[in-house]
Amino acid sequence: MTEQPPALDLYDDGAVRWARVDPGLAGVRRVATSVVLAPLTLAAVVVAATVWRWAAVPAVVLLLLWAWAWWLVGRQVSAMSYAELPDELVIRKGRIFRTLVTIPYGRIQYVDVEAGPLLRRAGLAEVEVHTANPQSAGSIPGLPEPVAHQLRESLSSLGESRRAGL
Numbered sequence: 001m002t003e004q005p006p007a008l009d010l011y012d013d014g015a016v017r018w019a020r021v022d023p024g025l026a027g028v029r030r031v032a033t034s035v036v037l038a039p040l041t042l043a044a045v046v047v048a049a050t051v052w053r054w055a056a057v058p059a060v061v062l063l064l065l066w067a068w069a070w071w072l073v074g075r076q077v078s079a080m081s082y083a084e085l086p087d088e089l090v091i092r093k094g095r096i097f098r099t100l101v102t103i104p105y106g107r108i109q110y111v112d113v114e115a116g117p118l119l120r121r122a123g124l125a126e127v128e129v130h131t132a133n134p135q136s137a138g139s140i141p142g143l144p145e146p147v148a149h150q151l152r153e154s155l156s157s158l159g160e161s162r163r164a165g166l
Helices: 024-050 053-078 117-121 145-161
Strands: 081-084 088-093 099-104 108-114 124-131 138-144
Touching: 024 053, 024 117, 024 124, 024 138, 088 138, 108 145, 117 124, 124 145, 138 145
Parallel strands: none
Antiparallel strands: 081 088, 088 099, 108 124, 124 138
């Protein structure tokens, strides 16, 4: 009798052991958001203080948007996880619009590790898994660099050993 793979669910962890991304990813994304919103907010505050008092309305709206984005980024990052199952890699993201991507190891063509300047500064990287079908590809952002490189090696060797139909 063969062992059944664990059931996958968008919300329930069930029997699957999910690995979460590093919480430091939230800080990186908050800095990126602040780089965009801080100059806009500052400009609106300066205009409100010197030229046009009604510019205080957009300044307040931008401050509220900034606070909401700060909170939202933390919620998004805490909802990202992945699991290495016997036959596939599963990636889960999102709170409201939840996605579950299943990538069979035999379909993996290649695996990249990427890190921009902010991720590198935080010691994090993103693992990008490529397949022939872009809809079955996926990425896992915010992994510690050693974990990302180890996962890339593991997925590459599993993909090579289980190559389907090639």
